[in-house]
Amino acid sequence: GQNIDQPTEMTATEGAIVQINCTYQTSGFNGLFWYQQHAGEAPTFLSYNVLDGLEEKGRFSSFLSRSKGYSYLLLKELQMKDSASYLCAVRDRDSNYQLIWGAGTKLIIKP
């Protein structure tokens, strides 16, 4: 079946680095996406990985290992505004290329 797992909640300190993990099981993997969602707001796109390796985009980086069914989102130089939920989603060929979403990781940044 299809399954995406992320930690429910994480806490980190302003200025530090945090890694949010995502593991997935899908039959027709066709790319992995990370979105940021502030409470009560719409998700916004952060990153996309389809090949193994690290994609860097400013303070945010995303890593993928297809053989392990594993991804992480790395946030550096944390700011208070990074307090949000981070959603991992996998595009699945066998689901008509729809996104299968994880429940999200709530990140709390403390001063």
Next chain:
Amino acid sequence: DSGVTQTPKHLITATGQRVTLRCSPRSGDLSVYWYQQSLDQGLQFLIQYYNGEERAKGNILERFSAQQFPDLHSELNLSSLELGDSALYFCASSVGSQHTNYGYTFGSGTRLTVV
């Protein structure tokens, strides 16, 4: 402003009632996707329309229906509402029939409260 417009922003209604949520996609986008997000839950895909035709169906209840009109705006109809239908309903749009590598553009959502 993402370019995807959802109305209304908030809706409070009683159990058993019927409501209609509206979404106008970003200019040039042909696909509209509807999602439900209950409190502290992940996004649940409901349905996708592409250029007026139903393209994909997710976990959409029989009490719910949707359509996309010739001007590409879409409506999600929720009937016989139950308390458990209280949620944020998001609409997203994309140019093509599949999710692009650059992500969806989401609207700001409609918060539905059933009392």
